[in-house]
Amino acid sequence: MIATESLSKRFPTGVPPAKRGGVTALDRLSLDIGPGVTGLVGANGAGKSTMIKILLGLSPATEGRAEVLGLDVATSGTAIRERVGYMPEHDCLPPDVSATEFVVHMARMSGLPPTAARERTADTLRHVGLYEERYRPIGGYSTGMKQRVKLAQALVHDPKLVLLDEPTNGLDPVGRDEMLGLIRRVHTDFGISVLVTSHLLGELERTCDHVVVIDGGRLLRSSSTSDFTQLTATLAVEVTDTDTHPDGTAALRKALTAAGIAIHGAPEGTADGLPGAGHVLLLEATGEETYDIVRDTVADLGLGLVRMEQRRHHIAEVFRPEAAAAQPQEAQAR
Amino acid sequence: MSTPTTRAETQIHNIGYRDYDGPRLGRAYARRSLFSQSLRGAYGLGRSAKSKVLPMILFAVMCIPALVVVAVAVATKVKDLPLDYTRYAIFTQALIGLYLAAQAPQSVSRDLRFKTVPLYFSRPIERVDYVLAKYGAMASALFVLTASPLLILYIGSLLAKMDFAEQTKGFAQGLVSVALLSLLFGGIGLVMAALTPRRGFGVAAVIAALTISYGAVSTLQAIAWSTDSLGAVKWLGLFSPITLIDGVQTAFLGATSSFPGQAGPGAGVGVVYLLVVLALVVGSYAVLMRRYRKVGL
Numbered sequence: 001m002i003a004t005e006s007l008s009k010r011f012p013t014g015v016p017p018a019k020r021g022g023v024t025a026l027d028r029l030s031l032d033i034g035p036g037v038t039g040l041v042g043a044n045g046a047g048k049s050t051m052i053k054i055l056l057g058l059s060p061a062t063e064g065r066a067e068v069l070g071l072d073v074a075t076s077g078t079a080i081r082e083r084v085g086y087m088p089e090h091d092c093l094p095p096d097v098s099a100t101e102f103v104v105h106m107a108r109m110s111g112l113p114p115t116a117a118r119e120r121t122a123d124t125l126r127h128v129g130l131y132e133e134r135y136r137p138i139g140g141y142s143t144g145m146k147q148r149v150k151l152a153q154a155l156v157h158d159p160k161l162v163l164l165d166e167p168t169n170g171l172d173p174v175g176r177d178e179m180l181g182l183i184r185r186v187h188t189d190f191g192i193s194v195l196v197t198s199h200l201l202g203e204l205e206r207t208c209d210h211v212v213v214i215d216g217g218r219l220l221r222s223s224s225t226s227d228f229t230q231l232t233a234t235l236a237v238e239v240t241d242t243d244t245h246p247d248g249t250a251a252l253r254k255a256l257t258a259a260g261i262a263i264h265g266a267p268e269g270t271a272d273g274l275p276g277a278g279h280v281l282l283l284e285a286t287g288e289e290t291y292d293i294v295r296d297t298v299a300d301l302g303l304g305l306v307r308m309e310q311r312r313h314h315i316a317e318v319f320r321p322e323a324a325a326a327q328p329q330e331a332q333a334r
Numbered sequence: 335m336s337t338p339t340t341r342a343e344t345q346i347h348n349i350g351y352r353d354y355d356g357p358r359l360g361r362a363y364a365r366r367s368l369f370s371q372s373l374r375g376a377y378g379l380g381r382s383a384k385s386k387v388l389p390m391i392l393f394a395v396m397c398i399p400a401l402v403v404v405a406v407a408v409a410t411k412v413k414d415l416p417l418d419y420t421r422y423a424i425f426t427q428a429l430i431g432l433y434l435a436a437q438a439p440q441s442v443s444r445d446l447r448f449k450t451v452p453l454y455f456s457r458p459i460e461r462v463d464y465v466l467a468k469y470g471a472m473a474s475a476l477f478v479l480t481a482s483p484l485l486i487l488y489i490g491s492l493l494a495k496m497d498f499a500e501q502t503k504g505f506a507q508g509l510v511s512v513a514l515l516s517l518l519f520g521g522i523g524l525v526m527a528a529l530t531p532r533r534g535f536g537v538a539a540v541i542a543a544l545t546i547s548y549g550a551v552s553t554l555q556a557i558a559w560s561t562d563s564l565g566a567v568k569w570l571g572l573f574s575p576i577t578l579i580d581g582v583q584t585a586f587l588g589a590t591s592s593f594p595g596q597a598g599p600g601a602g603v604g605v606v607y608l609l610v611v612l613a614l615v616v617g618s619y620a621v622l623m624r625r626y627r628k629v630g631l
């Protein structure tokens with residue numbers, strides 16, 4: 001999807017000749033990003049937006065080269081931009097037109113014929129969760145709705161890849177989760193690969209298959225999130241009690257142990273500290289079949305399944321400086 | 335992830351994403367789309383009802399004198415129109431200026447102010463396409479505004495059975511003149527408007543550029559004329575947009591000069607007028623290209 005080779009970008013400072021160098025936004029960055037959802041994480045000024053502009057062919061690299069979808073950014077900018085979607089980090093929506101009008105226009109700007117532009121706009125706005133409000137002027141939208149319109153205009157021409165610059169910016173926790181879920185679906189349901197930036201490592205852990213961390217324009221780490229989570233996936237299961245099984249959790253625990261599933265200690269889950277944690281069973285998921293066994297067991301016992309979710313290890317832990325230092329700078333995961 | 339819960343969720347959300355396999359019409363089509371959207375926008379079409387009011391009123395007011403002239407001509411069966419085709423734009427210059435001041439910022443300042451420009455440049459189009467589409471749309475909108483009354487006059491003259499050859503020639507000369515005017519005014523208006531993302535400043539800048547230059551030129555011409563330096567009158571006309579057009583059409587398009595003492599340029603000085611007009615058109619384009627060099631990012 002994206003490959004860069006010692007990509008560098010320097011901005012000249014306002015101070016002329018004497019001061020050499022200027023700001024180095026990207027410093028010999030080499031990356032190889034495959035299909036899927038990739039997070040690009042870095043603090044403010046790390047060079048995330050600069051990277052995206054270079055990938056769109058809008059800003060020439062000072063050194064090195066980059067390819068997007070196998071096309072060179074220096075020479076095939078137009079072709080790249082036809083197949084790639086872009087959601088900027090800043091506001092970019094005119095307030096006096098409706099979401100529909102705006103997205104139709106942007107679809108045509110991407111080369112879709114008028115009828116296709118209208119059809120795909122209706123579809124895309126529905127997919128991002130905008131319904132009746134899409135006929136109202138954008139000026140009256142909430143931040144969350146505006147972010148959805150920005151995402152829709154990036155997706156409307158069915159690109160192969162979207163570059164999302166801080167899509168969770170300005171959203172409250174609920175809006176953030178919804179946006180992240182939406183981004184996940186862009187890949188799983190729409191089949192579009194995603195490069196998403198954020199300055200929060202934590203929020204990308206559930207969303208991304210792969211995370212690239214840059215700092216001061218330099219590559220800090222590039223690794224697959226599944227490397228750390230898949231091996232030791234923990235499944236949290238919570239069930240209701242019934243008349244036959246006054247303690248549903250205990251009954252399930254017994255049945256699952258019998259089925260050969262490893263249950264983590266402390267069934268009364270005091271470690272979790274969450275409300276109702278006592279009723280949460282933490283078990284080791286070894287693969288697809290674990291989910292099926294749990295589902296069938298719960299059904300056989302006649303219990304109600306309150307929730308079943310995957311608990312991942314936090315990437316934040318993985319990337320903790322000491323953890324990073326402990327592991328020798330391993331080859332890039334992809 | 336493939337837990338049963340997420341599978342169920344997926345089903346709820348999954349309202350069938352469809353891939354797009356149809357044609358992608360590319361850069362030239364995108365440029366045309368931007369052109370037509372901007373041209374329609376210059377008359378408020380495809381925008382809110384409120385933004386239709388001013389351009390539509392100005393368009394109507396622009397056409398009323400032509401309708402009146404035609405009505406009178408048909409009723410009184412005169413041999414010739416009381417108003418030359420080439421004179422119409424000079425006569426209605428305040429309306430044209432007002433239209434430009436309102437619509438040029440609408441076309442470019444909005445994109446700057448709401449930062450939509452970077453979004454355009456994330457599409458297949460390039461800077462040239464954006465500038466050409468915006469400039470083309472503004473000039474075309476002005477042409478619609480200035481040529482429509484001429485068309486009314488022409489149709490009216492034919493209805494009143496005036497001399498066909500003479501009227502057709504006059505109409506054609508009028509069209510060439512307003513085409514030139516549209517390019518010149520469109521360029522000046524967009525340059526002024528693109529300097530600032532603030533719409534109000536854009537409006538003020540366009541009005542100031544047109545009225546101050548015209549005011550200064552006509553005052554100086556009047557002084558020159560009253561002090562018997564008629565030679566200076568035709569050179570002074572080079573310094574304001576509308577007098578430039580007046581000069582060009584006096585020299586080449588059979589128009590009667592509206593300068594004091596009808597002291598418009600002849601063919602020789604007329605060439606200078608034409609060159610200045612062309613230089614301003616090319617210059618406006620160049621300034622716009624420069625202006626958008628940084629904005630894309």
Ligand SMILES: Nc1ncnc2c1ncn2[C@@H]1O[C@H](COP(=O)(O)OP(=O)(O)OP(=O)(O)O)[C@@H](O)[C@H]1O
Nearest residue numbers: 011023025042043044045046047048049050051199
């Ligand atoms: N046009 C420019 N001219 C000069 N310096 C620039 C320009 N654009 C970016 N920079 C500098 O390059 C560095 C990287 O900026 P960039 O916008 O890529 O960071 P970012 O990771 O996107 O940050 P943020 O999280 O704040 O969006 C910063 O130091 C910034 O000041």
Ligand SMILES: [Mg+2]
Nearest residue numbers: 048049050089
């Ligand atoms: Mg940024």
